[in-house]
Each structure stands twice: as C-alpha cells, then as structure tokens.
Amino acid sequence: MKSAVETLNPTRVRLTVEVPFEELKDSLDAAYKKINQQVTVKGFRKGKIPARIIDQRFGRGAVLEEAVNDALPKFYTEAVNEGELNVLGQPEVDIKELKDGELLSFTAEVDVRPTVEIPDYSGIEIEVDAVEVTEEDVDKAVEELRDRFASTSPVERAAEDGDVVTLDLEAKVDGEVLEDGLANDVSYTIGSGELLDGIDDAVKGLEAGGEATFASELKGGSAAGKEAEVTVKVSQVAARELPALDDDFAQLASEFDTLEELRADSRKRLENMKQYDQATQAQERVLDKLLELVEVPVPEKLLEDEVGTRKHNLEHHQLGQMGLDLDKYLEIQGKTVEEFEAETKEQAIKGIKTQFVLDELVTKEKLNVSQEELTEHLMRRASSSGMSPDQFAQAVVEGGQVPMLVGEVARGKALAVVVEAVTVKDTNGEVVDLADDEEETATEAVEADAEAPAESESEEKKAEA
Structure with a gap:
C-alpha cells in the first residue's frame, strides 16, 4: 500500500491511498463467505456456492463492493498511522479507481488537530476578588441556619408574609381543569416565591377556609407557559416562630456549645x-x-x-x-x-x-x-x-x-x-x-x-x- 498526505488547510488533510489488488485477498474471501451465507442457489448447499457461480449469478461488482467496504477502514487506518496524523471525526472517502485484479485507489479527507505553539505564559497577571467575610455575612449565615430550625403553630387570623399556609390548588386553561392541575395539602411559605406568580397576593389576607382566584403563567406540567386561572383554598394558616439566638440554639443546630x-x-x-x-x-x-x-x-x-x-x-x-x-x-x-x-x-x-x-x-x-x-x-x-x-x-x-x-x-x-x-x-x-x-x-x-x-x-x- 502507498499513501500520501496533502495539507488542505491547518486543520484538514487529504490522504491519497493506492492498494495493490493482492492486498484485497482477505477481504475478497470474506465477501464471498458473507454472500454465501446470505443467498441460496439451487443445486448447492448453503455456504458451499463456488465463487464463479456467485460471480455469474450476482455479479463480480457486488463482491468487489463488499470487499472494498470491508477493507477501507483497515487501509485508511494504516495511512493515518503512516502519516502520523492526529485525526478528528470521520473521513470523507472517495473511491477514485477500482480495477479488478489490479488496483484500488481512494482519497480520504479528514480534520486533524492543528499544530499549537504554546508561548511563554509566565508573564500573565490576573486579578481576583479578595476573600473578605464581614459581620453582616456571618449574621446572614446564622439567620439562614436559624430559619431552618423555625417551628410553626396554627393561628386563627388572616395570613401574612412569612406564614406557612396549607393550600388546595386547581388550575384551569380555557375553562378546563388540567389533568395535572389539581394539588391538595400543599405547604407554602408566603413570600418564598416557590410556587406560582401571583399566589402571594392571592393568599395574603385569607383565613382558614378562605379562597381566591388569580391568573398565572404555569411554569411546568402539561400546559407549561400557558396562562391559567388558578383557584386557591386555604385550609390552615400557621405562624413561623424562630428560636432565640443563644447558646441553646447553638447546641440545637450544631455540634458547638456556644x-x-x-x-x-x-x-x-x-x-x-x-x-x-x-x-x-x-x-x-x-x-x-x-x-x-x-x-x-x-x-x-x-x-x-x-x-x-x-x-x-x-x-x-x-x-x-x-x-x-x-x-x-x-x-x-x-x-x-x-x-x-x-x-x-x-x-x-x-x-x-x-x-x-x-x-x-x-x-x-x-x-x-x-x-x-x-x-x-x-x-x-x-x-x-x-x-x-x-x-x-x-x-x-x-x-x-x-x-x-x-x-x-x-x-x-x-x-x-x-x-x-x-x-x-x-x-x-x-x-x-x-x-x-x-x-x-x-x-x-x-x-x-x-x-x-x-x-x-x-x-x-x-x-x-
């Protein structure tokens, strides 16, 4: 096999490969064997059809096509290795010449890794944010931890910001209740922004047993992105109570004593x-x-x-x-x-x-x-x-x-x-x-x-x- 490499641009080459026909022998044998297993000829057992009969009945061209398809990856790989190429992706192969008994010639265009020259980078200087933790940062972190240990207790009053309400929801689009538009006993903290747009204004001021209807664009589900009419009913209002910031809280929320x-x-x-x-x-x-x-x-x-x-x-x-x-x-x-x-x-x-x-x-x-x-x-x-x-x-x-x-x-x-x-x-x-x-x-x-x-x-x- 002979191969040559032509550089088309810094990231693409064309390989030209010539293969003497005798190097296709193994692939030709494999092609006859494969066709033997796929066809039936009267008078011959399956798998025992002579090559000349296959040529007569199905054409030498079919055998050559099968053999070339089998051989191309091997010869392409040999050419890549011979040219010491670092290829990327699949090649575009074009059969240029196929002379039965003489020669197979093909080209393969393929992307290659470009040559990269790494310059001296020691002079690079960059600036990053300074590591500074303020008392306000610490206060916020402790408050977030404190919030996780909040308790709730039911109250008989209208819902306010920060309250935890238990809700039943029903969503309609074009007057029809959605299959996935019902939800019961949903726990929601007013002001958290974790549910639908508009729900905070709808539930604030409602007591247990109260309900309201509002319009909101659905964020997920079968009607995501559509405007829905949402009915919300409050079954319970609970006030959140934060633990006192003292040593007892530290012992409750962490492994520390103070x-x-x-x-x-x-x-x-x-x-x-x-x-x-x-x-x-x-x-x-x-x-x-x-x-x-x-x-x-x-x-x-x-x-x-x-x-x-x-x-x-x-x-x-x-x-x-x-x-x-x-x-x-x-x-x-x-x-x-x-x-x-x-x-x-x-x-x-x-x-x-x-x-x-x-x-x-x-x-x-x-x-x-x-x-x-x-x-x-x-x-x-x-x-x-x-x-x-x-x-x-x-x-x-x-x-x-x-x-x-x-x-x-x-x-x-x-x-x-x-x-x-x-x-x-x-x-x-x-x-x-x-x-x-x-x-x-x-x-x-x-x-x-x-x-x-x-x-x-x-x-x-x-x-x-």
Whole structure:
C-alpha cells in the first residue's frame, strides 16, 4: 500500500491511498463467505456456492463492493498511522479507481488537530476578588441556619408574609381543569416565591377556609407557559416562630456549645467558600488570558458538530427537564435566535480551543493521570450527576467515556501548571496562593469550557471509513 498526505488547510488533510489488488485477498474471501451465507442457489448447499457461480449469478461488482467496504477502514487506518496524523471525526472517502485484479485507489479527507505553539505564559497577571467575610455575612449565615430550625403553630387570623399556609390548588386553561392541575395539602411559605406568580397576593389576607382566584403563567406540567386561572383554598394558616439566638440554639443546630463558637465556625465556612470561589475565578481568568496568547485554528466540521451537540443538550435535556422549549427559554433570557446562535458558536469555539491548548500542554509537560486522581474525579462527577459512584462508573465504562474523564483530569492538571506559573493578585493588591485548590478547581473550569468537544484519543484516530 502507498499513501500520501496533502495539507488542505491547518486543520484538514487529504490522504491519497493506492492498494495493490493482492492486498484485497482477505477481504475478497470474506465477501464471498458473507454472500454465501446470505443467498441460496439451487443445486448447492448453503455456504458451499463456488465463487464463479456467485460471480455469474450476482455479479463480480457486488463482491468487489463488499470487499472494498470491508477493507477501507483497515487501509485508511494504516495511512493515518503512516502519516502520523492526529485525526478528528470521520473521513470523507472517495473511491477514485477500482480495477479488478489490479488496483484500488481512494482519497480520504479528514480534520486533524492543528499544530499549537504554546508561548511563554509566565508573564500573565490576573486579578481576583479578595476573600473578605464581614459581620453582616456571618449574621446572614446564622439567620439562614436559624430559619431552618423555625417551628410553626396554627393561628386563627388572616395570613401574612412569612406564614406557612396549607393550600388546595386547581388550575384551569380555557375553562378546563388540567389533568395535572389539581394539588391538595400543599405547604407554602408566603413570600418564598416557590410556587406560582401571583399566589402571594392571592393568599395574603385569607383565613382558614378562605379562597381566591388569580391568573398565572404555569411554569411546568402539561400546559407549561400557558396562562391559567388558578383557584386557591386555604385550609390552615400557621405562624413561623424562630428560636432565640443563644447558646441553646447553638447546641440545637450544631455540634458547638456556644453561639460564639457557632459564629466562628460560620465565619470559617464562609471564608472557605470564598476561597474556593476565588480559586475558580482565578482558573477562569488565567484560561482566558492563555487563550488570548495562542493562535488556534478551529476545524469547521468539528465546530459544526460541537454547536449541534450543545444545542441538542440544551433543548432535549436541560430545557426538557424544566418543561421549557427553546422559544420560551429565549423569551425568558431576552435573547433573539441570532444572539443565541452567536453565543453558542462563541462558547463552542472557546471549548474547542481550550481542549487543544491544554492537550498540547499535557504533552509538553508530560503530565499523567494516576488511578487515584481518576477515581477522585469520577466521585465528583458522580455526585454532580445525582448517581452513585458505582452507577456512574458503570455508565462511563459502558459508554466508552473513560478516555474523556482522563482527558478532563489531565487538562485540569495542565491548567494548574499555568496558574502556578502566573501572578494572581486580589483586589487589595495581595498575591494569592492557590496551591491547595489548583487542580480540583482547574478541572472544573475545564469541564465548564470544554464540556463536549470531540475527543481524539488514540482509539478514535482509527475512525471507520
């Protein structure tokens, strides 16, 4: 077999492959055997039809077509390996010549990873928010904890803001009660905003046994997005009572003996959260600066596929779970279709460039992923997916997604290397040390930017023709 590589642009090549006919022998034998099992010829047992009879009855062309289809992936893979190409996606194959007994010639156009030159990034300097926890922040955290330990007691008066009411609801659209438009004994805190728009004004002022009707746009269910006439009946009004802020509360709500210790712990937790947010902010800003320094051509077909994947995931997974369609989502976001398309394309380009640049850094820095690192990452992904680690691991293995997870961890390590080399200062001008948070937050930053670009692991280099 002979092969040649022609560079069409920085992200696409054309392979020209010539195969002597004798190298098709195994595929021809396999073609005759396959046809033998599929057809019946009078006078011959199934599977025992001579090749010349198959040629006569069904045509030599059918055999050659079957043989070529069988052989192309192997010869394409050999040409890719011979050319030391890092291919992306499926090739576009064109049979140029097929001479029976002489020669098979074909071309294959395919996207390849562009060459990425990583410049000196040590001069990057970014600014992040300072970690500052005020007394007001601590007060708010303690109040939120206090709110979770509130008790309720029924009262014989009209409902007010902050009361917990027990409700029966009935929703009608065009005068018809919806199949899923009835709900009984619903507990609702007035002012929480957790139910329908307009319900707070409807129930305030009602006593037990009172009812009201109001109009509201349904957020979910069979008539999501439609205007409904909602009748609400109050069966109970209960006042919320907050526990006193004292040492007894601290012992009730935590492992601490005093309110002072509880407040100190709340402050520490808030500091840790702000430090984590600071690290995430640093990763994102360092990544943006790095991408500004590197010229990365993006393969058109890969970009098209990535945009399509992001749209599909949004429409059929994320929005579907919220009971929304794309039109309603754009209305809520205040965006036009054109703005949405442009934004999705921009995000896809950034995701692809992120993967290319960080993969090049992985190679340049000779970074490896240990089993422990992969397991830790898998545990985090399982937690965010709502699955148990065992379920998530099984899904990953069955879906052939292990290389994807390895890639995410490796890219996170690559970004952490960059962050370690640059200067990070907070808004107070102080240099920030992110050593403890680098790899974990870097991996999450990579996941956010490069959620679904096409992988090009070694297995995928051998894409079927």
